[in-house]
Amino acid sequence: MIRDFDILLGAVPDGLFVAGEWRRSSDNGTLTVTNPATGATLKTIASATAEDAAAALDAACAAADSWAATPARQRGELLRRTFDLLQDRADEFALLMSLEMGKPLAEARGEVTYGGEFLRWFSEEAPRVQGRYGTTPEGSGRMIVTQHPVGPCYLITPWNFPLAMATRKIAPALAAGCTVVVKPSELTPLTTLLFARLLQEAGLPDGVVNVIPTLDAAAVSEPIIADPRLRKLSFTGSTPVGKRLLAQAANGVLRTSMELGGNAPFIVFDDADLDQAVDGAMAAKFRNIGQACTAANRFIVHRSVVDEFTARVVDRVRDFRTGAGTEDGVTIGPLIDDRAVAKATHLVQDAVNRGAKTWIGGTELDRPGSFFAATVLSDVAPGSEILGEEIFGPVLAIVAFDDEEEAVRIANDTEFGLVSYVFTQDLARGQRMIEQLQTGMMGLNAGVVSNAAAPFGGWKSSGIGREGGPEGIAEYLQTKYTLTPDP
Ligand code: NAD
Numbered sequence: 001m002i003r004d005f006d007i008l009l010g011a012v013p014d015g016l017f018v019a020g021e022w023r024r025s026s027d028n029g030t031l032t033v034t035n036p037a038t039g040a041t042l043k044t045i046a047s048a049t050a051e052d053a054a055a056a057l058d059a060a061c062a063a064a065d066s067w068a069a070t071p072a073r074q075r076g077e078l079l080r081r082t083f084d085l086l087q088d089r090a091d092e093f094a095l096l097m098s099l100e101m102g103k104p105l106a107e108a109r110g111e112v113t114y115g116g117e118f119l120r121w122f123s124e125e126a127p128r129v130q131g132r133y134g135t136t137p138e139g140s141g142r143m144i145v146t147q148h149p150v151g152p153c154y155l156i157t158p159w160n161f162p163l164a165m166a167t168r169k170i171a172p173a174l175a176a177g178c179t180v181v182v183k184p185s186e187l188t189p190l191t192t193l194l195f196a197r198l199l200q201e202a203g204l205p206d207g208v209v210n211v212i213p214t215l216d217a218a219a220v221s222e223p224i225i226a227d228p229r230l231r232k233l234s235f236t237g238s239t240p241v242g243k244r245l246l247a248q249a250a251n252g253v254l255r256t257s258m259e260l261g262g263n264a265p266f267i268v269f270d271d272a273d274l275d276q277a278v279d280g281a282m283a284a285k286f287r288n289i290g291q292a293c294t295a296a297n298r299f300i301v302h303r304s305v306v307d308e309f310t311a312r313v314v315d316r317v318r319d320f321r322t323g324a325g326t327e328d329g330v331t332i333g334p335l336i337d338d339r340a341v342a343k344a345t346h347l348v349q350d351a352v353n354r355g356a357k358t359w360i361g362g363t364e365l366d367r368p369g370s371f372f373a374a375t376v377l378s379d380v381a382p383g384s385e386i387l388g389e390e391i392f393g394p395v396l397a398i399v400a401f402d403d404e405e406e407a408v409r410i411a412n413d414t415e416f417g418l419v420s421y422v423f424t425q426d427l428a429r430g431q432r433m434i435e436q437l438q439t440g441m442m443g444l445n446a447g448v449v450s451n452a453a454a455p456f457g458g459w460k461s462s463g464i465g466r467e468g469g470p471e472g473i474a475e476y477l478q479t480k481y482t483l484t485p486d487p
Contacts, residue, residue: 005099005326008092009190014045016052016213017196019059020206026051031186031215036102036334037324037369043190048212053181053220054227056210060152060179061229063207068149068177070205076126079171081202083119086112089198093191097162098325100188102333102370103288105325115164117452118171118468125473126175136483144482149177150255151231153476154224156183156217156245158237159336160291162191168456168467169234169257170199170209176476178232181210183221187336189213225249232476235259236293239416239461257465257475259293259457261390262418265411266296267433269404270304272423273445278312280447281396284421286320286374287448289333290394291340293462294419294441294449298380298387299398300410306400310378313396314359317374322365334369335393344372344393347386351397354381361395388414404429412438417459419449440466 015022024046031047034040048056067075086093094108103111131146153173157165166182173180184192189211196211214220224230225248233249235242236259249256266284268277284296301309325333335341341364348362361375374394380387386397401407411420420439424430430444440458443449450456455466465475 005095008095009043009099011092011194012043012096012190013193013197014043016046016048016056017193017209017211018052018056019062019210020200020204023052025049029215031189031213033100033188033190035099035324035369036336037326039368042099045189045193045213047186047216048214048220050220050223053212053214053224056181056212057152057154057224057227057229059207059210060181063179063205064152067174067179067205067208070177072126072129072175072177075175075177076123078199078202078204079119079123079126079174082199083116083123085198085202086116086119093163093194095326096194097188097191098333100190101159101162102336103325104330104333107288108325111161111164114450114452115161115167118164118167121452121468122171122175122473125172125470129176129473129477140486142484142487144484146480146482147477148480150476150478151178152229153178153180153232153234154183154221154230155180156221156233156235156237157185157192159185159187160288160293162188163195165236166192166195168472169236172467172472173234173476174208176473178476179208181212181224183217184211184213186213186215186217221245222248225254226251228252231255233257234465234475242463255475255478257467258463259465259467260461260463261416262293262295262458262462263297263388263390263414263416264294264419264421265437266299266421267407267411267423268299268301268305268309269407269422269424269426269429270302271425271429272305273425274305274309274312276445277309277423278316280421280423280443280445281313282316283447284443285396286332286394289335291336291392293390295391296421296447297391297397298410299396300401300407301398302407303400303402306378306398310359310376310398314376317360317376317396320374322371322374324369332374332394334371336370338370340392341370341372344391344395347389347391348375348377348395351377351380351384351386354384356380356384356397404432408433408436412436415461418462419443419458421447
């Protein structure tokens with residue numbers, strides 16, 4: 001394990017990655033990345049302007065035809081080499097994510113595994129893109145259906161999973177034959193820059209991937225999205241920003257993928273295996289310090305087991321160790337910034353004002369960095385803000401229910417529909433939940449659902465499109481149908 005932070009940070013490029021070169025920004029602008037556990041500066045890097053973004057799109061367009069014409073096997077092999085290199089550098093990437101985002105090292109290593117799997121999965125999917133050939137129903141002609149890369153793509157990623165959110169987009173795009181411009185979050189751009197270096201080492205042709213961190217996401221993104229050469233926008237982030245980007249994309253009738261916010265219900269029925277439910281709750285709530293779109297937001301627990309469930313989760317939370325993610329044994333790191341702490345504070349306060357009971361935690365921590373105590377609330381009243389929006393922090397909010405119908409009604413009472421968790425040992429009930437919950441994904445007696453081979457994505461305001469699985473590459477392909485007469 002590399003423990004010398006300076007050596008690691010020194011290895012991270014500080015330029016924009018455009019056309020295979022590392023460049024300064026056109027106005028020499030910079031942005032500073034800080035460590036949320038301490039507030040200390042980690043590194044200052046170039047901050048792209050709209051001019052730099054245009055250069056990045058120029059590069060992606062210049063490389064588009066030859067990359068699309070590169071045999072699929074070769075495209076897949078580039079991804080596979082990158083996967084192999086990432087395994088060798090797993091510790092570096094884990095430590096870098098822990099430094100810039102705050103997550104505990106063990107979780108950061110888990111993200112390297114998860115993020116890496118997209119490289120391996122799509123390296124295998126690249127040669128499997130297929131068309132079809134058939135006879136028209138009348139028998140008078142032949143239909144040939146072929147798949148083609150959509151063209152240059154703009155990929156915007158969030159800060160909460162700096163590696164996986166990038167590989168989940170870059171890998172299927174490259175596998176499909178698309179070139180890309182990537183704009184990572186200004187809060188965690190270092191991982192994406194180091195990853196671009198890894199792609200370069202693996203033999204990435206110039207211009208196929210371009211990376212433009214920037215302090216001014218809106219000013220840099222709008223002209224790219226308006227450029228008629230761009231063919232696809234893929235965004236992971238908050239629902240309000242996603243809606244704004246969808247409006248911008250409408251003008252060019254761009255293909256879009258939107259991975260947006262969630263408000264996951266976590267339902268514990270009276271017939272649940274409580275050991276399994278508590279384990280699931282810990283993973284679904286506290287992974288990534290609660291800062292996951294898939295984080296369980298509302299614990300909906302049958303009244304007959306709510307006291308026992310609450311007591312058991314409080315016991316587990318009592319054992320957490322809070323600190324910088326880079327310290328050994330830490331299970332709860334800092335939140336991404338002070339705004340996130342202020343939001344958690346407000347949501348807890350609002351719930352308490354409406355009658356919720358605080359079992360543990362409930363406040364920010366009096367120490368440097370952006371820390372909020374792991375918290376358990378019960379008796380959260382209907383209408384509390386915490387039930388209506390993403391908490392994005394380590395706060396477990398419990399409401400009790402009396403019957404199955406009520407549980408389903410509460411679970412579906414949200415504009416979001418990303419993921420739902422259900423704990424029950426009754427198979428028929430599990431099947432009813434599959435049919436009745438308005439959700440793109442479901443953990444049935446499981447607290448984590450993400451897998452590179454599975455279609456990740458949401459219903460309702462949680463988004464459009466899927467990442468991962470065979471569906472993930474389809475997002476970067478367009479269909480052409482050709483009719484030819486009976487031979
Ligand atoms: P965010 O919407 O603030 O930012 C996401 C990205 O968009 C960042 O790169 C940011 O710089 C950029 N951005 C912000 N404003 C922009 C604008 N006007 N034009 C262009 N780009 C702009 O979200 P965040 O705080 O980074 O991430 C947290 C959110 O992401 C949560 O809502 C979470 O649920 C969601 N998320 C969803 C998934 C999913 O797969 N559904 C995965 C991870 C995170």
